[in-house]
Amino acid sequence: MLEDYAMQCLSCEEDYSLGHAGTCEECYKEANETKEELKTEIDALKAKVAFLSLLSPVDNHNPSDTDVILVPSDESSDLPSLTVPAHKVVLASRSPVFRAMLENDMEERRSGTIKISGVSYDALRAFVDYLYTAEACLDDQMACDLLVLAEKYQVKHLKACCEKYLMARLNWEKAVANYAFAHQYNAKQLHDAALALITDNMDRLSKHEEYEDLVESNPRIVVEIYEAYVSKQVNTAASKKSSNKNSKKA
């Protein structure tokens, strides 16, 4: 039998038969070279990231004078706020909203103080740190807090980072809250992922712990869930019908 002629794979070095053949020798070598080139590119980019990363004033690592103060105002706390020092050049480089504030002769530019409402000191600190280093230590709460700030100040890179974090941890328990949250803060990918998870489990929706609250607080977006579900059913029915037709023809 032809199948009995074993060749040795150049990669895993195991024997394989004709029926399990992958590539020719040349393509294997080329693929290896490409892989090495990609790895070299990754190393170069990592070095560039390390070079471009700034010393964050948050940890007092930064010897140079800061020229702007961010003041968190968390409504839930009566204590006087701790403030976060920063540099205008960094804020302006990372966020078009800060840039507009600091470019034009606005109150913030004159006073050197930017008030940021509805945010805790810890979240603001992490936000500023990210603007300097592109690094953040996330948990669910921090990812949400930073996504809100990223949306408000149009820091796309941070928003994408938080959205990715939340999507990776999305499950049925979190689906309704994440759906409402993503809706409010314009997080398209998280919104779509949460909505898909909900419409795949419609039989459980009305029993979901957060369902009643959402119907109370934001019935409009509950309607959107049902609309999405119905539209999905219609699409599924239509595609079944057309595949039935095709199989009858054949």
Next chain:
Amino acid sequence: MLEDYAMQCLSCEEDYSLGHAGTCEECYKEANETKEELKTEIDALKAKVAFLSLLSPVDNHNPSDTDVILVPSDESSDLPSLTVPAHKVVLASRSPVFRAMLENDMEERRSGTIKISGVSYDALRAFVDYLYTAEACLDDQMACDLLVLAEKYQVKHLKACCEKYLMARLNWEKAVANYAFAHQYNAKQLHDAALALITDNMDRLSKHEEYEDLVESNPRIVVEIYEAYVSKQVNTAASKKSSNKNSKKA
């Protein structure tokens, strides 16, 4: 003949025979996945680089106030210098030398002026631009000018970038000048590459356009060329001898 059984390569889709087999199907699929993962990582790193890149004050793109002035003093010019504005936070983040200057209560910190000798305005401008963006538009002269600044202010990433540029364009005409330059500014890789090129062409060395000048200006490093050449000859002779011995034994 076994060689006649053709398989189709899953990558290039050409037929190949047993003698030119590369990998099994599984390894091909795995390699493809790895490649996709590496590409995803590259995209993520590129986005991070774009995020971390700063608005350079050199092109007046930057609305925020600069807090330090760099003054080039090029001995070859009597004209008053143009100056380059910058931000202490950026200089301190990119260079340990600037950081020490600005951290301690030194003249530069107090005055907000850093004098940089032996450099043209254009080179200083490109240097500062690189500190903000990690990008430089190089030619041979600019690569040398920036390497000198990178060495002086210990900006390793820029130094490596210039060295790589010069190494890629190294040839016999430039070998002696590059060797002397690399020696002076501690550019190890360029030094070794230039030295290897020279010792591979020792018969032409004394006729090289820049040889006599180097003997005049820096005989010590010409001696090093000869020492390297002799040491290479000794090594070659020794390895020939040992391979002769081995072949006689066999």
